[in-house]
Each structure stands twice: as structure tokens, then as C-alpha cells.
Amino acid sequence: MVQQSPSVRIVEVGPRDGLQNIRDSVPTQTKLELIRRLQATGLSTIELTSVVSPRAVPQLKDCREVLQDEEVKTFLQNPRLRLPVLVPNEKGLKIAIEHGVREVAVFVSATEGFSKANINCTVQEGLERAKRVAALALATKEAGESQIAVRGYVSCIFADPFDGQTPHSAVLHCVQELLKAGCYEISLGDTLGVGSPFNVRSLLAYLKDNNIPLSKLAGHFHDTYGQAVANVWEAYTCGLTVFDSSVAGLGGCPFAPGAKGNVATEDLVYMFNNAGIFTGVDLSRLTEVGTWISKQLSITNSSRVGTALMIKDSTKLVSGSSKPQQTKPLQWTLISETDGLLLHRSGVNLKITLNRPKNGNALTATMIFDITKAVTDANYDAEISRIIITANGKFFCTGMDLGKDSTPVARGVSASDAQYARLTTLFETIDTSPKVTIATINGPAFGGGVGLAFACDIRIATNSTVMTLSEVKLGLCPATISKYVIREYGLSFAREVMLSARPVKASELKTRGIITDVVGNVEQLNLRLDALLDALRIASPNASRMSKELIRLAWKDGGGEKQATGIKTLFDEMMRSDADGAHGLREFGLKRKVDWDAHTLQQGKSKL
Ligand SMILES: CC(C)(COP(=O)([O-])OP(=O)([O-])OC[C@H]1O[C@@H](n2cnc3c(N)ncnc32)[C@H](O)[C@@H]1OP(=O)([O-])[O-])[C@@H](O)C(=O)NCCC(=O)NCCSC(=O)C[C@@](C)(O)CC(=O)[O-]
Numbered sequence: 001m002v003q004q005s006p007s008v009r010i011v012e013v014g015p016r017d018g019l020q021n022i023r024d025s026v027p028t029q030t031k032l033e034l035i036r037r038l039q040a041t042g043l044s045t046i047e048l049t050s051v052v053s054p055r056a057v058p059q060l061k062d063c064r065e066v067l068q069d070e071e072v073k074t075f076l077q078n079p080r081l082r083l084p085v086l087v088p089n090e091k092g093l094k095i096a097i098e099h100g101v102r103e104v105a106v107f108v109s110a111t112e113g114f115s116k117a118n119i120n121c122t123v124q125e126g127l128e129r130a131k132r133v134a135a136l137a138l139a140t141k142e143a144g145e146s147q148i149a150v151r152g153y154v155s156c157i158f159a160d161p162f163d164g165q166t167p168h169s170a171v172l173h174c175v176q177e178l179l180k181a182g183c184y185e186i187s188l189g190d191t192l193g194v195g196s197p198f199n200v201r202s203l204l205a206y207l208k209d210n211n212i213p214l215s216k217l218a219g220h221f222h223d224t225y226g227q228a229v230a231n232v233w234e235a236y237t238c239g240l241t242v243f244d245s246s247v248a249g250l251g252g253c254p255f256a257p258g259a260k261g262n263v264a265t266e267d268l269v270y271m272f273n274n275a276g277i278f279t280g281v282d283l284s285r286l287t288e289v290g291t292w293i294s295k296q297l298s299i300t301n302s303s304r305v306g307t308a309l310m311i312k313d314s315t316k317l318v319s320g321s322s323k324p325q326q327t328k329p330l331q332w333t334l335i336s337e338t339d340g341l342l343l344h345r346s347g348v349n350l351k352i353t354l355n356r357p358k359n360g361n362a363l364t365a366t367m368i369f370d371i372t373k374a375v376t377d378a379n380y381d382a383e384i385s386r387i388i389i390t391a392n393g394k395f396f397c398t399g400m401d402l403g404k405d406s407t408p409v410a411r412g413v414s415a416s417d418a419q420y421a422r423l424t425t426l427f428e429t430i431d432t433s434p435k436v437t438i439a440t441i442n443g444p445a446f447g448g449g450v451g452l453a454f455a456c457d458i459r460i461a462t463n464s465t466v467m468t469l470s471e472v473k474l475g476l477c478p479a480t481i482s483k484y485v486i487r488e489y490g491l492s493f494a495r496e497v498m499l500s501a502r503p504v505k506a507s508e509l510k511t512r513g514i515i516t517d518v519v520g521n522v523e524q525l526n527l528r529l530d531a532l533l534d535a536l537r538i539a540s541p542n543a544s545r546m547s548k549e550l551i552r553l554a555w556k557d558g559g560g561e562k563q564a565t566g567i568k569t570l571f572d573e574m575m576r577s578d579a580d581g582a583h584g585l586r587e588f589g590l591k592r593k594v595d596w597d598a599h600t601l602q603q604g605k606s607k608l
Contacts, residue, residue, distance in 0.1 A: 018250025113162025357393025399447025451481025
């Protein structure tokens with residue numbers, strides 16, 4: 001297969017620029033793991049470390065160990081990878097060469113104040129030093145090997161923390177000198193992160209007018225004022241195609257109070273991907289690296305894209321796949337059909353479909369009995385892990401059957417025990433089910449229909465869904481369902497909607513966290529359900545049951561003796577040698593992920 005070469009090259013500077021300002025020492029193994037993970041995302045240029053004095057940059061005092069690592073050594077020999085190492089002087093260069101480094105980076109500041117503070121010399125002295133290092137590096141040419149490539153950095157291109165604004169001419173001077181010294185590329189660093197697109201365009205135009213080929217320049221923007229992504233885009237439209245960035249936006253500048261790190265690599269990849277500009281980087285893997293390193297360093301992930309994608313991923317479990325159309329639909333087999341109810345089965349999933357659309361799926365006594373029986377049977381079936389309640393037609397469920405022969409009150413009779421018992425048993429059977437229950441709500445719900453949805457663990461819905469506690473309009477109250485409605489809504493909101501019978505739309509239900517996901521239509525709802533069920537394969541059914549029990553204990557007996565005893569019982573149960581935990585931990589030790597659906601189906605025969 002022909003490999004497409006990236007239209008934009010990203011220079012990942014996380015392991016060096018990103019880490020060097022972190023005060024707590026980062027273990028070498030974490031640095032190595034970061035490099036390995038970054039390389040696996042498709043990034044082909046990664047700045048490995050900096051061979052500097054441990055006194056100057058204590059965080060990178062393990063640069064030799066990093067370069068000596070066997071995997072890094074293999075990377076260094078890979079002709080497809082560029083792995084620059086920052087070297088401040090000849091000593092650093094010598095060490096880098098000894099470790100097989102094939103590309104080094106030299107750096108200067110365009111401004112005197114920062115040069116003095118950062119490398120304790122004038123700009124001119126810094127340039128002389130960089131030139132000496134570059135000359136030595138370029139002179140190095142072992143038998144059969146190409147010479148060492150040299151990249152140049154110019155910092156403070158827009159402003160200096162001590163001197164203020166940087167004149168364009170100061171940047172031009174440094175760029176000219178470094179190019180003359182043999183640097184193949186100069187990275188222009190907005191070290192303080194103060195520049196904006198206007199400054200970028202103005203500087204690049206000036207450099208171009210002064211005969212600096214833009215193909216020799218790279219952009220290195222920090223994000224202090226939130227302009228970094230915009231600056232990269234502006235530089236790209238001006239003609240630059242190489243950009244420095246760091247995963248999770250790692251980095252900072254000790255001389256710029258409040259300075260943010262580098263522009264986040266995730267944000268760049270996302271931006272270029274959206275513009276159809278190929279970076280060669282797998283965004284999803286990169287996001288995982290950003291999340292991982294942020295956790296390792298106990299810092300907030302500064303990548304907006306990384307954070308957004310991480311949240312999206314973490315809600316996938318309850319909200320289904322972000323791309324339902326890419327989910328392979330499950331095969332559902334009809335296993336039973338009664339008056340008003342269909343039962344389908346797919347693997348460990350049982351779907352109960354209310355099938356009385358002409359009457360808005362209002363709950364007849366037969367339906368209540370059949371739903372209760374189906375849930376009860378499933379509760380005892382070791383091969384069922386999840387129960388889905390959904391409906392055919394325009395409505396999800398219009399609640400208790402109000403037909404004239406259906407309710408005692410409609411018949412002019414007061415004896416209501418049987419109806420009370422029916423409804424109570426129905427909702428309680430669902431609510432106390434040890435299985436994961438999912439209401440897949442295809443449209444409006446009223447009264448008992450709301451109760452049906454609220455007795456379930458997870459709710460997903462179409463945007464035509466509206467929930468109405470309409471009982472007061474009929475002179476009734478939401479009696480048996482109140483247990484679940486008030487639990488999920490909370491007292492104040494429950495009071496408001498019970499007393500007003502206000503229809504609550506899907507969008508509001510989503511905002512309130514009642515519905516985890518809203519989709520456009522029933523087809524999408526079915527796909528979203530399948531995606532959700534697929535995502536839940538990672539969860540052990542027994543662990544889910546115990547988790548449900550913990551929630552119940554907190555709800556019913558929070559802070560009390562019963563909760564404490566219940567937690568202890570569940571703790572003991574999960575630690576048993578024959579429990580799911582034993583299997584899960586064994587597989588974890590073998591670095592294997594458990595498909596709990598497959599595992600469940602291997603145990604015993606289904607009763608249904
Ligand atoms: C749903 C809309 C807005 C549709 O309003 P619409 O779109 O104008 O359609 P419609 O009214 O023509 O309804 C379509 C069909 O569904 C029937 N239908 C509809 N709902 C029921 C029902 N519950 N029971 C029996 N039949 C029902 C309705 O009678 C009609 O059948 P058709 O006349 O064509 O043969 C309207 O029909 C309506 O307002 N229905 C009543 C909804 C309601 O208020 N439900 C609450 C019931 S009380 C309850 O659930 C008590 C409980 C359980 O909470 C107590 C407790 O908690 O203990």
C-alpha cells in the first residue's frame with residue numbers, strides 16, 4: 001500500500017518542552033512510555049529530550065537513560081522517524097552523538113532579556129554558541145551515515161517577559177544566522193503565547209519579504225492567550241507546513257507567569273483533519289495518550305479536543321456510539337408474542353416491546369402481567385444480562401389503561417387492591433431486577449409510562465419523547481410510580497411537574513440527566529440501543545448487579561446500618577474465589593479484555 005505523506009508535519013515536543021517545566025520529577029519509565037505511545041499514534045517527529053545540565057533543567061537529568069533505552073535506540077535507527085534532541089552546547093552534542101542521535105536542535109532567543117535569563121548570555125553569544133554546535137554536528141559524518149541534521153529554535157518572536165515587544169528585525173537576524181549556520185529548519189517560538197493571527201501574518205510577511213523561504217520555517221506557539229490554534233492556522237494559510245505542539249498541551253514557561261503550555265497536538269490534528277489536511281496522526285490514539293499522560297502527571301489535560309473526546313468516549317457507555325450508523329445492528333430473534341407484547345432476544349439481551357400502538361401502548365392488566373412475568377423470568381435467567389423495554393408506534397406508553405372497563409374507578413367500583421398490586425409489582429420487579437434495565441423510549445410517555453421508564457437503570461430516547469405526569473388532570477395522582485419518579489427527578493422538580501402536569505421535553509430530560517442520550521428517530525434509537533449493548537459487553541453482569549445494589553443501598557439506607565452491612569456483604573461476595581472478580585482479575589493479569597457477554601453465554605443454559 002502506498003503511504004500518503006502528511007501535508008503538514010507535526011513536531012511533537014511533549015517529552016522535552018512539555019515535561020521540562022514540571023516541578024515534580026517524572027519517572028524515566030513514564031517518559032519512555034510517553035515516547036513509545038506517541039510514536040504509536042503515527043507521529044513521525046518527536047523531540048526526545050534535552051542534553052542539558054541537571055542543574056539547569058533537573059527534570060531532564062535522565063536524558064542519558066532515555067537515550068540508552070533499547071526501544072528508543074530502535075526508534076533512533078528507524079529512517080522514517082525524526083527524533084531531535086535539544087543540545088545547548090558542544091558537550092550536549094557530544095553526548096547526543098554518542099547515543100546515536102541523528103538530529104539535534106539548537107536554540108537562541110531573539111531578545112536579550114530572555115536570552116540572559118534562560119541561557120545566561122547575549123543574543124549574539126547565543127548565536128555564536130548555536131553556530132559552533134551546528135558546525136560540529138554537520139561535520140559529523142560517520143562511514144555510510146548521513147551527517148547529523150540541525151534544527152534551530154528562535155524564542156520570544158513576539159515578546160520578551162523582560163524587554164516587551166520583539167522587533168521583527170531581531171527575529172529576522174536570528175533566522176538568517178541560524179540558516180547560515182546550516183539549520184535545515186527554524187522553529188519560530190512564541191514562548192510567552194502572546195501572539196495572535198495578526199502578529200503571525202505580519203511577521204511571516206516580513207520574513208518572506210526579506211528572502212526567508214517559508215519552507216524553512218516552523219511555527220511553535222504557546223497557548224497563554226488562547227490564540228495558539230488560530231496562530232497555527234494563520235501560519236498555515238501563510239505557507240508554513242511544520243508545527244511544534246505537545247500532547248495534552250504540556251509545557252509552560254518559567255518566565256511567563258500564567259503561561260500555558262504548547263498548543264496541544266490533539267487540537268492541531270483535529271483542526272487539520274477537519275480541513276482535510278493529512279497529518280498522519282491517529283487522533284483517537286493521540287487522545288488516549290493525552291488522557292494517560294495527564295493522569296500520570298496529575299495535571300489537567302489542556303487539550304480542548306482531547307478533553308472533549310475523552311468525555312464523549314466516557315459517555316459512550318451510556319449514550320451509545322457517537323456514530324450509530326457505524327455500529328453493526330444486532331440480530332434480534334422473536335421469542336414470544338402475546339396480546340400487546342413482543343419479546344425478542346439477542347445474545348444476553350432481552351427486549352420487551354409494548355405492542356399496542358393503537359391505544360398508545362396503555363398498560364392493560366394482561367400487559368402488566370406479561371411484562372412482570374417476562375422481567376421475572378429474565379431475572380432468574382443466568383444467560384440474560386440486560387432487559388430492554390421499548391414500544392412500537394407513536395407513543396412509548398400512555399400509562400395505566402383508562403379504558404372504561406379497565407379500572408375500578410371507571411367502572412364505578414372502589415376496590416382497587418388488585419390494580420394497586422399489579423402496578424406495584426410491575427414497577428418493583430423492574431426496579432429490583434438484578435439485570436441492567438434500559439428504557440428505549442420511542443415517543444411520549446404519560447403517567448405509568450413515565451414510571452415504566454423511571455424504574456429502569458438507563459434511558460435513551462428519540463427527540464419526540466415528552467414525559468408528562470398527567471394524573472392531576474384526570475383527578476388522579478402518580479401513586480405507585482412516585483417512588484421512582486421522585487427518586488430520579490428530585491423533590492422540587494417532581495413537585496413542579498406533578499402539580500402542573502407539564503410535559504417535559506427530551507432536551508430538558510437530557511439536560512437534567514434523566515435521559516442519557518437523545519437521537520432523531522426510531523431507526524437511530526434502535527442503532528443507538530445496539531451500540532449501547534455492544535459497549536456494555538465490557539461490564540460483568542454480576543458486578544453490574546452488585547453496583548446496582550450499592551446504589552439501592554445508598555438510596556434507601558444511605559448512611560445507615562443496613563447500608564454498611566450491605567456494602568460489607570457485597571465486598572465479601574466480590575472477593576470470592578468463584579466470583580466474576582476472580583475471572584476479571586485473572587484476565588487483567590494476562591492483559592486480556594473480558595467480553596462478559598461471551599463469558600456469560602458460556603455458563604449454563606437459558607431458561608427462556
Ligand atoms: C396520549 C394522548 C395525549 C394522545 O392524544 P391523541 O394524539 O389525540 O390521540 P388519542 O387521544 O386519540 O389517543 C389514541 C388512542 O389511544 C388511546 N389511549 C391513549 N391513552 C390511553 C390510556 N391511558 N388508556 C387507554 N387508552 C388510551 C385513546 O383512547 C385512543 O384510542 P381510540 O379512541 O382511538 O380507540 C391522549 O390519548 C391522552 O391524554 N391519554 C391519556 C394519557 C394519560 O393521562 N395517562 C395517565 C394515565 S393515569 C396513570 O398512569 C396512573 C398511574 C399509573 O400513574 C397511577 C400510579 O402511579 O399509581
